[in-house]
Amino acid sequence: MLRKDRHHRRQHLWPHRCGCVTIKVDASHQMIITLTTDFGLSDPFVGIMKGVILGITPSVQLVDITHDIRSYDILEAAFLIETTYGYFPEGTVHIVVVDPGVGSARRPIAAVSHGHRFVGPDNGVLSAILENEAYHIENNSFFLKHVSRTFHGRDVFAPVAGHVARGIPVQSLGPRIFDFIRHPLPKPCREGARIVGTVLRVDKFGNVITNLRRTDLGSEFTIRVAGLPITRLCASFSQADPGQLFAVEGSTGYIEIALNQGSAADQLRVARGAEIEVETVSANH
Structure with missing residues (x-):
């Protein structure tokens, strides 16, 4: 079962049906959140996201996969997360933010795949790892209080990942969806x-x-x-x-x-x- 943190404050949980995958996490191991973005490191965006996460779950281990994806390159992000996530322990939470449509009607989503949890925009960035369990993140009790239209990495994805790492099941984030966007990697x-x-x-x-x-x-x-x-x-x-x-x-x-x-x-x-x-x-x- 997902580990529980005794300091977790009560949150409104999204009602969901049975039949979802349960991720087994060894509570003796420190929880891990990875970050993959196109933000670079010359601006404070990545540091701010880490600050939000640590404010929710101070004991989590944060790992940068890369922040040097070419700006707006969804395909490169999809390739990198596909070829890297498997080297982390099951139960790891992966934030992937390459989000040229931030602030538009594109959905924020959370997914469970191969024993890992993923959080990011529904724009194809998770195409290579999505199986059949994805959720539209609508439960704003897990967002920051004020959500900007230009920085969902800070206001939506970072806090949601922090709560998931603390034990909130992804099924509680919003309704299950089956029409998530897929942009498969091109084949020869x-x-x-x-x-x-x-x-x-x-x-x-x-x-x-x-x-x-x-x-x-x-x-x-x-x-x-x-x-x-x-x-x-x-x-x-x-x-x-x-x-x-x-x-x-x-x-x-x-x-x-x-x-x-x-x-x-x-x-x-x-x-x-x-x-x-x-x-x-x-x-x-």
């Missing part, structure tokens, strides 16, 4: 004799993370990015010579285009969303 597609993939993300080192998997390459392949051919698949970055472009299966399981000790993205002049072509002799499809 076959066009004649070639496979067309997409750049999902460029990391800090300039590695170009694609939506290709090892099985998409076959035994022999040519990847064309910005017109340049890449035919070498390395097991690690150090296998390539400095300055050499190559492909590697990255830590997320996706194929990356890398430049040993350099930025492949800068050399190729590509960014998220760029098209990648693969010509392959044999691949599994």
